[in-house]
Amino acid sequence: MQCDASETTDTSGLGALRGTLMVQGTTSDAGKSTVVAGLCRVLARTGTRVAPFKPQNMALNSAVTADGGEIGRAQALQALAAGVAPHTDMNPVLLKPSSDTGAQVIIHGQARLDLDARAYHAYKPEAMKAVLASHARLMRAYDVVVVEGAGSPAEINLRDRDIANMGFAERVDCPVVLVADIDRGGVFAHLVGTLDCLSDSERARVTGFIINRFRGDISLLQPGLDWLEARTGKPVFGVLPYLHGLHLDAEDAIVGTQSAKRGAPDTLLRVIVPVLPRISNHTDFDALRAHPQVDLRFIGPGMPVPPADLVILPGSKSVRADLAFLRANGWEPALRRHLRYGGKVIGICGGMQMLGRQIHDPAGHEGPAGSSAGFGWLDYETTLAPHKQLRRVSGRLSDSEAEVCGYEIHMGVSTGAALERPALWLDEGDGTARADGACSEDGQVLATYVHGLFDEPAACQALLRWAGLEGAHGIDLAALREASIGRLADNLASHLDLGAMLAPLRR
Numbered sequence: 001m002q003c004d005a006s007e008t009t010d011t012s013g014l015g016a017l018r019g020t021l022m023v024q025g026t027t028s029d030a031g032k033s034t035v036v037a038g039l040c041r042v043l044a045r046t047g048t049r050v051a052p053f054k055p056q057n058m059a060l061n062s063a064v065t066a067d068g069g070e071i072g073r074a075q076a077l078q079a080l081a082a083g084v085a086p087h088t089d090m091n092p093v094l095l096k097p098s099s100d101t102g103a104q105v106i107i108h109g110q111a112r113l114d115l116d117a118r119a120y121h122a123y124k125p126e127a128m129k130a131v132l133a134s135h136a137r138l139m140r141a142y143d144v145v146v147v148e149g150a151g152s153p154a155e156i157n158l159r160d161r162d163i164a165n166m167g168f169a170e171r172v173d174c175p176v177v178l179v180a181d182i183d184r185g186g187v188f189a190h191l192v193g194t195l196d197c198l199s200d201s202e203r204a205r206v207t208g209f210i211i212n213r214f215r216g217d218i219s220l221l222q223p224g225l226d227w228l229e230a231r232t233g234k235p236v237f238g239v240l241p242y243l244h245g246l247h248l249d250a251e252d253a254i255v256g257t258q259s260a261k262r263g264a265p266d267t268l269l270r271v272i273v274p275v276l277p278r279i280s281n282h283t284d285f286d287a288l289r290a291h292p293q294v295d296l297r298f299i300g301p302g303m304p305v306p307p308a309d310l311v312i313l314p315g316s317k318s319v320r321a322d323l324a325f326l327r328a329n330g331w332e333p334a335l336r337r338h339l340r341y342g343g344k345v346i347g348i349c350g351g352m353q354m355l356g357r358q359i360h361d362p363a364g365h366e367g368p369a370g371s372s373a374g375f376g377w378l379d380y381e382t383t384l385a386p387h388k389q390l391r392r393v394s395g396r397l398s399d400s401e402a403e404v405c406g407y408e409i410h411m412g413v414s415t416g417a418a419l420e421r422p423a424l425w426l427d428e429g430d431g432t433a434r435a436d437g438a439c440s441e442d443g444q445v446l447a448t449y450v451h452g453l454f455d456e457p458a459a460c461q462a463l464l465r466w467a468g469l470e471g472a473h474g475i476d477l478a479a480l481r482e483a484s485i486g487r488l489a490d491n492l493a494s495h496l497d498l499g500a501m502l503a504p505l506r507r
Contacts, residue, residue, distance in 0.1 A: 027184065034246075037488055048144055054090070054150065057095070065087050070088075105127075131163050151164070177208060178209050270310070277301075293469055301325075348447075352438075358373060359382050365385075385411055398439070
């Protein structure tokens with residue numbers, strides 16, 4: 001997908017395009033990620049060599065790239081939409097929160113240091129160097145780079161040393177499209193207020209607006225659109241309808257709606273997942289959320305632990321702290337009762353570490369140095385180490401030939417007798433396989449370091465059958481994701497004035 005920097009591509013009806021376009025939002029979750037993904041697919045369909053880019057992302061959902069690094073999950077999805085392999089240059093700065101005031105700082109896919117908010121603010125000039133270097137490389141390799149901002153450009157307290165929104169746009173001199181979510185309410189105030197908070201030069205580079213997630217009669221909105229254009233002197237490039245039923249990887253926030261399946265309660269497999277304070281990669285459960293035979297529920301703090309067939313302990317950025325949270329919220333006796341009545345338990349990554357006897361963090365990589373007792377249902381211990389394992393993996397479930405494809409992102413090394421009964425066998429690429437995870441002797445508990453455990457249809461089917469679902473079938477999450485990206489692109493192509501919006505890139 002690489003090209004000579006001097007070349008441009010003649011896109012049908014749009015002309016030859018070259019350059020950078022940035023999508024910023026009036027708020028978090030305004031729809032920046034999905035608009036960028038949709039634009040990447042629209043441009044890719046026309047033959048434009050396009051890449052996504054997010055200078056700085058703060059998220060606990062991440063993906064492993066082809067070059068062996070870690071980036072935000074949303075940028076991996078956007079790369080898929082663009083038809084290119086995800087690369088660390090697409091998200092050069094990733095912040096993974098470890099507390100309310102601190103985060104692990106990942107630069108070009110590798111964990112570099114842990115900083116609190118004030119220290120990171122001082123570090124931003126160094127981070128900007130990484131951002132500009134990645135952007136320059138992408139511009140040499142692609143015709144168009146579609147950039148996603150972070151949060152809102154109207155965050156006045158973060159304007160100094162900004163690398164995520166207008167600070168970046170000013171440095172590379174790119175046009176900006178501003179997205180607002182009308183489903184939240186106050187859309188006109190969001191747009192006008194955001195512009196009012198910008199400097200003159202920043203305001204001038206906003207070329208127009210996209211209003212996202214509209215429901216209702218567009219004719220009733222038209223007077224507001226006319227007022228907005230007259231007030232700001234900037235066009236509304238389009239109003240995007242609310243799209244239901246999209247199956248796309250979330251950037252970070254857990255989807256608020258629980259699965260509402262129509263089957264009778266006794267025909268569905270009941271699955272619950274605790275929402276940990278530092279839950280990571282909850283996209284592991286996207287296949288289960290979409291599965292018609294599964295009733296998946298996220299159980300938040302203070303909520304009672306309901307009866308279930310399967311409990312899944314998810315990944316965590318701060319395993320010992322999240323383990324203490326589970327104990328404080330009554331999960332340990334609830335899990336004991338669940339297992340006593342024949343329920344099944346799966347631990348993924350940090351969840352796997354919790355299922356062992358001990359978790360050691362002698363150097364304080366995830367918090368205060370020390371050790372914590374695990375739940376003790378599997379005979380192994382885990383020691384956190386400074387080097388993070390980042391691998392894309394494939395293999396099979398140990399008790400079947402069901403294929404598994406996923407990735408590892410963890411700092412822990414586990415050792416113990418239970419690992420002699422592995423949950424998975426992973427291909428090493430040289431004809432050999434290595435063991436991963438563990439299964440309990442009674443067959444009720446399974447643990448693995450592999451994220452994406454349910455993404456392959458055969459593995460999903462086998463695991464649901466193991467959990468007690470009669471007549472279980474798999475679900476093709478990749479096909480659902482691809483269909484959703486197609487719907488996004490169709491939505492943008494039908495409701496945006498792409499000619500006007502992409503005019504600054506026409507060469």
